[in-house]
Amino acid sequence: MERTDDFMRLYQKWKQLAPGPRAELRRVNSPAELLEIPAFYRLFSGMGSKEWEKEAVQRLIFCLPCIKGHTDQLISLGAVLAKKRGGGQAAVSEKRLFQVIRSNAPNDMVQFRRILKMVEPIVNWPKAAETLWYWNDRSKRDLLEQYFLNNPTD
Template identity: 65%
Template sequence: MTKENDFMELYQAWKSLPNGSKAELRRCTKPDDLLEVPAFYRLFGGRGEKEWQKKAYQRLIFCLPCIEHTEQKISLGAALAGGRKGERPAVSESRMIQVIRNQTPNDMIQLRRILKQVEPKVHWPLMAKQLWYWDYNERSKRDLLEDFFINQSDK
């Protein structure tokens, strides 16, 4: 099974949760809050063998309640920038830079606040791949910022 299939399987499991379980996950304000929520364990379901993989799934599940999947290949940076040239960015440049500059867990907390505000439509496997390597590879954060600026309007 490919990682993209794993990510879509996680998204489908999220979509099939009862509304009460989804609400429990939405109320979490930081990634570690998930560890006290039964719905997290229903989604996590023993995924990830190594500690870094478990943390990666925790990031994915933390952000899941704040996005909507689309089959269009829309990246997170593009969605937060407004998605198309000529549109006003959904998020300010300073808020995006704040996310990138913060360290764990504040970077995820700031990102999730932005996601809650914007409720972006993204291609979940693209976003999930970026979050998967978020702490492991600084390039993920830089890619998000670059993608955001590339997809912004020149106005």
């Protein structure tokens, strides 16, 4: 079984959740708070056996409420954050993204979720989920590189 299939299964489970449990997941302020929400366990069931995998699934479920939708276009998360909005500005400022990159867990994920909540991106969920699954200094740097590759300055 391919991890992409697992990511899409998680996304489908999320979309099928009733509004009440979805709202509970939206209201948490940190990945650790998910452990007190029954809906988290409905989504989590069987997705990770090793401790690092459980933490990775926790990151996915923490960010899922802030994702507006899925697209089949192979657009990276960094490119989505660099996408121009009204006024020609990127959806997310460099400064905010650098705050995430420079922060350590769990604050980096809390700040990143705030960005996602603000932007409400439509993403290629498997591609975005892979970034969150392997969230570390390298994936943060990749996110930043994709942001700058898709947000050329004048």
